[in-house]
Every structure is written in structure tokens, then in C-alpha cells.
Amino acid sequence: MKRILFLVLIFASPLSLAEERERKFEPKTLMKPLPAIENAPFIKAPEVTTVDNDDLVLALSINSHARAYPINMLTGPRREIINDTLDGTAIAATW
Numbered sequence: 001m002k003r004i005l006f007l008v009l010i011f012a013s014p015l016s017l018a019e020e021r022e023r024k025f026e027p028k029t030l031m032k033p034l035p036a037i038e039n040a041p042f043i044k045a046p047e048v049t050t051v052d053n054d055d056l057v058l059a060l061s062i063n064s065h066a067r068a069y070p071i072n073m074l075t076g077p078r079r080e081i082i083n084d085t086l087d088g089t090a091i092a093a094t095w
Helices: 017-022
Strands: 057-062 065-070 081-086 089-094
Touching (some): 065 081
Antiparallel strands (some): 081 089
16 A cells, blocks of 8 residues: 655744734835915915806805815825815815
């Protein structure tokens, strides 16, 4: 009767569990950070002609002062964050 031997190889991680727990978080930069938009021009609501009634906007109101940031104008490689001030309060609008 022939006997067949099976050899089972177990591959272990090169790092022990203790070493894996001590590994440091090393984030990678996928793209260069873009500067926020500051001092963005704005116009009063009755003068707006480039935003349609069905366009999406981010809106904010503080003490009867209001701003609306059209999302289609926030989309793009240089339009991620708008730093603004509304009624003396610093705000950041982002999409």
C-alpha cells in the first residue's frame, strides 16, 4: 500500500501582530491641495441672472443676512471651498 504525504505550507506575514499594531500611519498625497477661494465676488439676489429656479444651491442665513452658493459654480478643479464672512461670522462653503 502506497502512502501519500501532504505537505502543507503556511505563509506567515513578514510582520508579527505586535509589529503590525506599531506601524505608523503614513498617508500618501494623491494630489496637491488647492487653495480655498477667498474674497469671492457676489451679487444681490434681484440681480442674479445665471442661476435658474431649479439649480441646487448651498444657502445660509445669519441674522437676516443670507448667501447662496450655486453648486454648479462650486464644481471644478479650483472650486472646492469658499471662505466667506456673513454678518461678521467666518464661514466656509464647500461641496
